[in-house]
Amino acid sequence: MQDELEKRRSALIAQNQHLISTKNNASRTPMWDEVDKFMQELSDSEYDSVSGSEEFKASLSRVMAIVQREEMKLILPYVEGCKDGKEAIEEHLATIKLLKKKISKQKEDNLELFNEYTQHYSDMTYTDFLAMKRKKGGNK
Numbered sequence: 001m002q003d004e005l006e007k008r009r010s011a012l013i014a015q016n017q018h019l020i021s022t023k024n025n026a027s028r029t030p031m032w033d034e035v036d037k038f039m040q041e042l043s044d045s046e047y048d049s050v051s052g053s054e055e056f057k058a059s060l061s062r063v064m065a066i067v068q069r070e071e072m073k074l075i076l077p078y079v080e081g082c083k084d085g086k087e088a089i090e091e092h093l094a095t096i097k098l099l100k101k102k103i104s105k106q107k108e109d110n111l112e113l114f115n116e117y118t119q120h121y122s123d124m125t126y127t128d129f130l131a132m133k134r135k136k137g138g139n140k
Contacts, residue, residue: 008081 079085
């Protein structure tokens with residue numbers, strides 16, 4: 001365990017040194033630097049117009065989704081490697097499984113309800129059928 005901690009510590013130090021040396025060198029994000037420069041050169045009213053447009057919001061949303069995806073790839077191994085992180089991820093997985101089970105059950109119940117409607121009550125509208133079921137205490 002001590003060796004593993006030392007390896008992680010060394011890896012983090014090396015990563016930090018790489019980041020520091022990278023900052024001193026040319027930018028690793030020249031296109032994003034161009035975006036920042038362009039946005040900074042806008043007047044306040046231009047900035048408000050650009051940042052308020054639906055096209056800008058959609059474009060930024062797409063970029064941020066990709067950023068988040070890539071951040072998750074980098075960070076998740078560290079999160080999963082610590083005790084509370086692993087517990088949180090396990091809890092998240094359990095929640096997802098429970099929700100999937102509930103959704104499957106709901107789909108199954110809805111299909112069963114629709115089959116009952118088509119087989120026995122097709123002479124009425126589906127809305128009326130659902131209202132009748134609610135009155136009977138079916139609460140579906």
